[in-house]
Amino acid sequence: MQKKGNKYGTHRVISPVGVLTQAAQKIDNNMEEIYSNEILVQVKSLNIDSASFTQIEREADGDDEKIKQKILEIVSERGKMQNPVTGSGGMFIGEALKIGDDLGHIDLKPGDKIASLVSLSLTPLKIDAIIALHKEIDRVDVDAKAILFESGLYAKLPDDMDQNLALAALDVAGAPAQVAKLVKPCQSVLVLGAGGKSGMLCCYEASKRVGPTGRVVALALESDARQAEFLLANRYCHAIVYCDATKPMEVLEKTLAANNGNEYDISVNCVNVEKTEMASILPVKDNGIVYFFSMATSFTRAALGAEGAGKDVTMIVGNGYTKDHAEITLSELRESPELRRMFEETYV
Numbered sequence: 001m002q003k004k005g006n007k008y009g010t011h012r013v014i015s016p017v018g019v020l021t022q023a024a025q026k027i028d029n030n031m032e033e034i035y036s037n038e039i040l041v042q043v044k045s046l047n048i049d050s051a052s053f054t055q056i057e058r059e060a061d062g063d064d065e066k067i068k069q070k071i072l073e074i075v076s077e078r079g080k081m082q083n084p085v086t087g088s089g090g091m092f093i094g095e096a097l098k099i100g101d102d103l104g105h106i107d108l109k110p111g112d113k114i115a116s117l118v119s120l121s122l123t124p125l126k127i128d129a130i131i132a133l134h135k136e137i138d139r140v141d142v143d144a145k146a147i148l149f150e151s152g153l154y155a156k157l158p159d160d161m162d163q164n165l166a167l168a169a170l171d172v173a174g175a176p177a178q179v180a181k182l183v184k185p186c187q188s189v190l191v192l193g194a195g196g197k198s199g200m201l202c203c204y205e206a207s208k209r210v211g212p213t214g215r216v217v218a219l220a221l222e223s224d225a226r227q228a229e230f231l232l233a234n235r236y237c238h239a240i241v242y243c244d245a246t247k248p249m250e251v252l253e254k255t256l257a258a259n260n261g262n263e264y265d266i267s268v269n270c271v272n273v274e275k276t277e278m279a280s281i282l283p284v285k286d287n288g289i290v291y292f293f294s295m296a297t298s299f300t301r302a303a304l305g306a307e308g309a310g311k312d313v314t315m316i317v318g319n320g321y322t323k324d325h326a327e328i329t330l331s332e333l334r335e336s337p338e339l340r341r342m343f344e345e346t347y348v
């Protein structure tokens with residue numbers, strides 16, 4: 001008989017005792033025996049959180065073998081893929097192997113292909129081998145196994161698109177789904193990091209929500225000009241600002257100029273490097289909203305920076321989950337052949 005575990009996975013915590021698996025320094029990643037409320041998954045690919053992958057790549061000086069070794073070290077030490085510097089993880093795609101005895105009621109069976117919708121930073125993971133590294137898209141193909149807890153969210157991979165396409169979109173599903181909730185007609189929206197996966201999806205969703213009288217401005221690095229120009233050409237934004245988001249005063253000057261001198265109703269931070277909090281806060285009007293999707297965000301820098309600048313804005317932490325986020329994000333790729341083609345060319 002299978003042992004019963006806690007629905008949030010605390011039975012897998014090794015240290016420190018009493019915390020949830022995300023906060024744990026080390027968790028049990030034994031895959032030989034599962035608990036009655038767990039799902040065992042054969043993992044095909046990991047999509048490492050962009051901030052995490054960027055940090056690892058920099059630490060490894062871009063060397064593929066050093067990157068692989070660092071990932072293996074983290075998983076070996078922690079029992080999960082949680083970057084000790086950024087604290088973030090990512091997500092995976094794979095195939096269900098075993099369903100715990102207490103989960104017979106769920107719509108999942110062995111052999112179903114799924115994507116995890118909870119972070120690797122709390123997911124028991126055991127990597128037997130790294131098969132391939134795709135640095136340009138933060139993806140790692142692996143021979144590995146993972147555990148999903150009773151509370152763990154997942155999505156069955158759709159039949160109408162490539163698995164890696166679905167992986168790329170679902171990895172950042174929380175961002176465009178939150179934009180769908182936050183953005184209203186006639187508003188002005190600034191998307192920082194618009195050249196990445198989450199940034200492009202957020203621009204697309206924001207352009208739908210603001211309607212013909214609203215305005216979406218995309219901020220990107222010149223190295224992401226291809227993606228930014230794509231957004232402009234397809235009217236998923238109204239203007240592009242090329243600027244380094246770690247330079248807040250330059251961002252403020254250029255983004256206000258791109259919005260006819262006006263402050264923004266909402267800014268969305270999708271940047272994958274640190275110290276971009278003030279670039280997100282300064283261009284936003286009082287009583288506006290700053291949505292930090294980036295896992296490189298510092299609460300301290302954001303809170304004290306806004307206070308110091310006298311900015312009365314509502315700041316939202318980028319919860320990777322919101323109701324129906326997987327469906328909302330995949331529907332964007334179905335709605336827009338152009339966006340889907342860009343994702344296929346870039347991330348598949």
